[in-house]
Amino acid sequence: MMISSRKSSLNTEESELSSSPNWATGGNQNAPFESLDTSVEHERQLLDDVDLDREIDEEYWDPDGGTFEDNSEEEIDDENKIGIMRTNSTLVYETDTAEFFRPLLVNDEKERSMVLRQMMKILTDSLNSESKDLIRAHLPRVVRFSAEVPFSDVTHAFAKLVKQIEESRSLMVDPTIPFPSHFIPKRFFPPVNTPDAEIHQVFVDVFLQTGRVSHLDRVLAIHPSYFEKQLGTTTFVMREGGTLPLPWRNYIAILTAARSKCEWMVYIQEEEFILNGGNRKWLEGYQHASKKMKHLMEFITIVTHQPWLLKKDHIDSLVRGEDPWSVAELVHALLIITEVNALVGVIYGTGVTLEIDASSTSSRSHSFEEPEEEEYKEEVSLDTQKITALLLEKGWNNDDDQEQQVANFMKAESLSNLDALKQPAKTDTDSETSSNALVHDMEEPLCHYVSDDWSMQHTDFDVKSKTYSIFRAQDYGWKADGFELVRRFLPGAAALLDEQFEHIYYLTYHTFHETTVDTFPLRRAVWQYVMRVKGIFHDDYNYEQVNQFLNKEIKSYIKKIACQNDHITKSDYRNLVLVLAPDEKVHIALLATESAKQASLLYGLHVITKHIYNR
Secondary structure, eight states: OOOSSSOOSSOOOOOOOOSSOOOSSOSOTTOOOOOOOOSHHHHHHHHHHOOOOSSOOSEEEOTTSSEEEOOTTSOOOOTTOOEEEEETTEEEEEOOHHHHHGGGOOOOHHHHHHHHHHHHHHHHHHHHSSSOHHHHHHHHHHHHHTTSOSOHHHHHHHHHHHHHHHHHTSSOOOOOOOOSBSSSOGGGSOOTTOSOHHHHHHHHHHHHHHSOOOHHHHHHTTSHHHHHHHHHHHHHHHHSSSSSOHHHHHHHHHHHHHHTTOHHHHHHHHHHHHHTTOOGGGGGOGGGSOHHHHHTHHHHHHHHHOGGGOOHHHHHHHHHSSSOOOHHHHHHHHHHHHHHHHHHHHHHHTTBOOOTTSOOSOGGGSOOSOOOOOOOOHHHHHHHHHHHHHHHSOOOOOOOOHHHHHHHHHHHSOGGGGHHHHSOOOOHHHHHHBHHHHTOOOTTTTGGGSOTTOOOOOOOOOTTOSSSOOEETTTSOIIIIIHHHHHHHSTTHHHHHHHHHHHHHHOOOSEETTEEOOOHHHHHHHHHHHHHHTTEEOTTSOTHHHHHHOOHHHHHHHHHHHHOGGGOBHHHHHOOSSOOOHHHHHHHHHHHHHHHHHHHHHHHHHHHHHHHTTO
């Protein structure tokens, strides 16, 4: 559809992403490990003998969140402690895998090599010990680091360690790495240690920030210029600018992802929540979160499922009620909610799988069977030729007749074409390949993040509703209104979001089905169709083009991504009745999720504006 090679025709600026991790804790988080025995008794001895007289911050990092004053004589409970590292001359006890491997998140090769040697010594000593507690606790991540790290020195060292573990036969280890997607064959993904300098640099950036090049990152990297923009926005919203504490950002993301039962996103955010010093009690369920956080749950629910139901009263109660939110905090929270929902849409829409070290209650969440290549029937090729012919036509101008535009808007979402979305017909194949069943079968384990008081789910926008009305973008749009409000309260985020919207909207490779052609009418139809299902009317678009370029199968797939992403099946992805390569389908998914994100932002920012000016 839009792709012939990886190089986009857009002239994009070089990203200025930070190459160092942005963690909540202070000091040099990448200081090398010491050569240490991993036994609990030896850990106690080290605490007794360590010299604390040199120039250090007189604090220890508490894995349960926060810091506490130096008290080296106090007896420390080591029952659940698994390793020791030295960070900024301060001893830190390790209980979390992410914390243990954090020192490797450094770009300097010399420093990383020193850390790597010490880490290999610690893990090898544990392998040769009687208990093997340390190596057993970190084994899944050891396997991932043997293959999915953008530094060859790291992958070589861990691959060697995995081989040692196999040869020792003292621990059960399967070195097989899951495929990144249930839907997309492996050959379409750039390798983590890719020779492509542009993609590799983005992989390095994301690894230094998060400690992983996730399977979601691998999917996004199919369109590297977009991936770079997306990473910049997510980094700013989740780790840099704004007034919200880092653990709160992670928890808002957790509550949001749980609404769509997305295990992948919840797992990633829980891990960052802990690393950022969050209160672990909150992870037992929303009931343990602060009152202020619990007050946000209705807002999260409405933005996620039916943003057109947002009212000024919702903002008034949050800003003026008990444990109030500031307007700046609400704007930031809205950006987090919409960003997470967009990523969840990509996860479901492209069949993203969990990495090998991501904890799961279902082994089916990982994929060890490569997706098969798609085969197309003759009628599919004929439909593709029809769209190609349409794209080759000139004069796709918009109709200036406003009355006709509104009529076309009403017809663009034909419920008769999408009855299957409301009550999807299940087949034996679908039951085995549904993203919800295979990748994210997590409704029960994630229910502790979902309040019974807010059981709302998606229902179609009703253009004839008497309780809400069509949202007219000419009255409140992103460029003129939403952008300015975000810039006022979260400087920096507005420009990043705008670049991301512009980039995916205009991203093109000037091909469709191996024909050189301008694909803008097709890309715009995807974008505007999502706006239509969200109830947003653009008076400068001819909605008749939606039905000309999008068949009912593509409409169903797009609508599920934008509205009910946890309903997507492998059949939805494969049966679009057009000859589309996986990178073209990913492009469609990205257009749909970014359009849905902008739509939800418009609804949220509009009611916040009403609150500010008391309209």
